[in-house]
Amino acid sequence: MGLLSRFFSKDKALLSSLNNMLGFYPSNINLYKSALRHRSAATEIKNGIKNSNERLEYLGDAILGAVVADYVFKKFPYKEEGFLTEMRSKIVSRESNNKLCRKLGLDALIQNNPDNSPNKSMHGDAFEALIGAIYLDKGYRVCRRFIIGRIIQHHLDIDTLENTETNFKSRLIEWAQRERKAFAFELAEESENGNRRLISIHAMVDGEVLGTGQDYSKKKAEQIAALDACKKLGIL
Amino acid sequence: MGLLSRFFSKDKALLSSLNNMLGFYPSNINLYKSALRHRSAATEIKNGIKNSNERLEYLGDAILGAVVADYVFKKFPYKEEGFLTEMRSKIVSRESNNKLCRKLGLDALIQNNPDNSPNKSMHGDAFEALIGAIYLDKGYRVCRRFIIGRIIQHHLDIDTLENTETNFKSRLIEWAQRERKAFAFELAEESENGNRRLISIHAMVDGEVLGTGQDYSKKKAEQIAALDACKKLGIL
Structure with a gap:
């Protein structure tokens, strides 16, 4: 050929x-x-x-x-x-x-x-x-x-x-442990929306707001805040 | 009407x-x-x-x-x-x-x-x-x-x-000062690419790699690393 x-x-x-x-x-x-x-x-x-x-x-x-x-x-x-x-x-x-x-x-x-x-x-x-x-x-x-x-x-x-909970929360917590950072969720705000309570959560790393999440369920708001923080840290 | x-x-x-x-x-x-x-x-x-x-x-x-x-x-x-x-x-x-x-x-x-x-x-x-x-x-x-x-x-x-240099470098440095974080660029790698030297730079915040940049010019690689870090911090 x-x-x-x-x-x-x-x-x-x-x-x-x-x-x-x-x-x-x-x-x-x-x-x-x-x-x-x-x-x-x-x-x-x-x-x-x-x-x-x-x-x-x-x-x-x-x-x-x-x-x-x-x-x-x-x-x-x-x-x-x-x-x-x-x-x-x-x-x-x-x-x-x-x-x-x-x-x-x-x-x-x-x-x-x-x-x-x-x-x-x-x-x-x-x-x-x-x-x-x-x-x-x-x-x-x-x-x-x-x-x-x-x-x-x-x-x-x-x-x-x-x-499936892609568990951003546990991913973030593992990262924080590995990197020896203090990690916590904080309630940032609760507001009435009709007859439901909208919850804002901050994901805090070393005392600094790294992620924010909002939802009617606290668990969900934490997931969203954790996802936001994971994105900023580039660990998705 | x-x-x-x-x-x-x-x-x-x-x-x-x-x-x-x-x-x-x-x-x-x-x-x-x-x-x-x-x-x-x-x-x-x-x-x-x-x-x-x-x-x-x-x-x-x-x-x-x-x-x-x-x-x-x-x-x-x-x-x-x-x-x-x-x-x-x-x-x-x-x-x-x-x-x-x-x-x-x-x-x-x-x-x-x-x-x-x-x-x-x-x-x-x-x-x-x-x-x-x-x-x-x-x-x-x-x-x-x-x-x-x-x-x-x-x-x-x-x-x-x-x-225009949208100056990601100075934006990052200002942020670090405000947040009382230690900030520095570090040379991560230099590699030969044909007859030119490709430079990899890390943007370090509190001793941790937050951004990475690669270019043939060191200044440019620093800008890209700073941009990467700014993105992760959500300060663009």
């Missing part, structure tokens, strides 16, 4: 894998190649900028956030902003993105240098970069359809997620 | 203001009314859920993030992810959203209870909620065109923003 036909047959195999995974044929295969290129396998293109998947990951992260916000907004018409934020964090997390990458079989397509890529989030990053590539290649609507139809509805169980 | 015609003439005035502001007529005026309703003027609709703009603000924030990510991704094809993150933070911040609300004249349309709405971000929140309303009413493409064509290109000067 000549060099040229080998080159094309490699592309053909990738196109076919992607078609199975995505439900459509990519138009611009180079976008997907970039999405699958971990920085350990990247080469320089200009001024020290490498052709790794990091820019696409940045874009994909934002697009994924928008689509999932749209999804939870419509799925839960009678839930408040705090709940929507929490649901989105359960759907889109480093852990969840890593898993989704493997469920899709995307991990097998990643180009990396095995000697030089010890990275906890390599799989999740490639998943986000794939979303970025789909968005650029096919536009928002197709990308949204892929995320909702092929990812959320196929690989995630929203009802289970809704009822 | 009867009650009914007064009701419609009020809607008509709002429709006309929005048409001037947006460049199109809203299809579902109720979305925009919700976007303009501060929680101090909201009433309960179900199970303690109020018809304030908070859910739309949540949605709009995510959509705005996606559109601006797309914009900076394409505007700066040879910049790395850290730079794109920084540019987006300059374009979309609480301060900037508050200003944009007033530049659009949206602040005059907000429904609030003046006795009960002392809120630093009321204007910016309404701006984000407006983006959420446009997205639901007209879809992503129209919303994107509005954000890029009417907001970014009309009200923001990207070249100036690019060259």
Whole structure:
């Protein structure tokens, strides 16, 4: 087989894998190649900028956030902003993105240098970069359809997620113990809202307000405050 | 004038203001009314859920993030992810959203209870909620065109923003002084990348890594690390 036909047959195999995974044929295969290129396998293109998947990951992260916000907004018409934020964090997390990458079989397509890529989030990053590539290649609507139809509805169980306490509270408490920080919840405010009491809770780390949560249930308000603090600490 | 015609003439005035502001007529005026309703003027609709703009603000924030990510991704094809993150933070911040609300004249349309709405971000929140309303009413493409064509290109000067150091470093240092925290930058890593040295910097608060930045320039890497830390502290 000549060099040229080998080159094309490699592309053909990738196109076919992607078609199975995505439900459509990519138009611009180079976008997907970039999405699958971990920085350990990247080469320089200009001024020290490498052709790794990091820019696409940045874009994909934002697009994924928008689509999932749209999804939870419509799925839960009678839930408040705090709940929507929490649901989105359960759907889109480093852990969840890593898993989704493997469920899709995307991990097998990643180009990396095995000697030089010890990275906890390599799989999740490639998943986000794939979303970025789909968005650029096919536009928002197709990308949204892929995320909702092929990812959320196929690989995630929203009802289970809704009822699972991703326990931000215990995650925060573990962190505080490890880092030898004082941690406590404080009641910030209670207000009457019709016939119900709305409770505001502060998550305090070393005496400083790090997170805030509001809900009609104290337990729920604590979870939201803990989630807020976890986000600020980057430990989601 | 009867009650009914007064009701419609009020809607008509709002429709006309929005048409001037947006460049199109809203299809579902109720979305925009919700976007303009501060929680101090909201009433309960179900199970303690109020018809304030908070859910739309949540949605709009995510959509705005996606559109601006797309914009900076394409505007700066040879910049790395850290730079794109920084540019987006300059374009979309609480301060900037508050200003944009007033530049659009949206602040005059907000429904609030003046006795009960002392809120630093009321204007910016309404701006984000407006983006959420446009997205639901007209879809992503129209919303994107509005954000890029009417907001970014009309009200923001990207070249100036690019060259302005939004000084995350000094913002972080001020915060640390106010909160009596020890603050320092630390060199985390230097690595050869072709013929250039890539520098990783940690922003340390009380001896703990709170932010990380990478760039070929030390000053730039410090800015990115400071931005990262500011985000985690919620002081952007």
